[in-house]
Amino acid sequence: MSTHAREQLRDIIAAYVANLTTTSTRVYRNHPYVVTEAQLPCLFIYTTGDEMLPEYSSPARQHVREMEVIIEGRAQAKSDVDETLDDIGLEVETAIAAHTTLAGAAHFIEYQGCEVEIDAEHSVPTGIIRMTFTVRYEILVTAPGTPLLGG
Numbered sequence: 001m002s003t004h005a006r007e008q009l010r011d012i013i014a015a016y017v018a019n020l021t022t023t024s025t026r027v028y029r030n031h032p033y034v035v036t037e038a039q040l041p042c043l044f045i046y047t048t049g050d051e052m053l054p055e056y057s058s059p060a061r062q063h064v065r066e067m068e069v070i071i072e073g074r075a076q077a078k079s080d081v082d083e084t085l086d087d088i089g090l091e092v093e094t095a096i097a098a099h100t101t102l103a104g105a106a107h108f109i110e111y112q113g114c115e116v117e118i119d120a121e122h123s124v125p126t127g128i129i130r131m132t133f134t135v136r137y138e139i140l141v142t143a144p145g146t147p148l149l150g151g
Contacts (some may be wrong), residue, residue: 002145012102014045020091037124041075063140073129077118081127105147107136
């Protein structure tokens with residue numbers, strides 16, 4: 001069975017942010033979970049949902065959708081955590097800006113904003129930068145596993 005277009009788009013995004021200077025290959029394609037000190041700094045990539053845009057869609061044939069993607073950077077909460085989180089944000093935003101149509105699988109990916117916080121409730125206090133992006137993509141109703149070429 002093929003994978004949904006959402007999963008394919010997350011995989012493309014993950015490929016673009018793999019091997020960044022700060023997070024290296026520690027990129028996880030799922031919702032965040034408690035991480036060990038050895039896994040930091042890292043990125044989590046996940047979606048919070050999508051919606052069909054009826055003004056651009058033909059309900060019986062094709063859907064144009066907008067999906068919210070979160071790229072969450074985490075780093076150990078040391079004295080320089082704010083700088084580390086800003087470095088992660090800079091690297092992620094730069095990598096995504098270089099690939100605005102996600103290899104032609106989307107109409108666009110666009111930065112919406114970020115939130116920064118410290119999570120001190122676990123064994124490894126962690127700084128978090130949660131960046132939100134909107135991805136507009138298109139599928140046939142009969143083939144939700146095949147993103148139509150965008151851009």
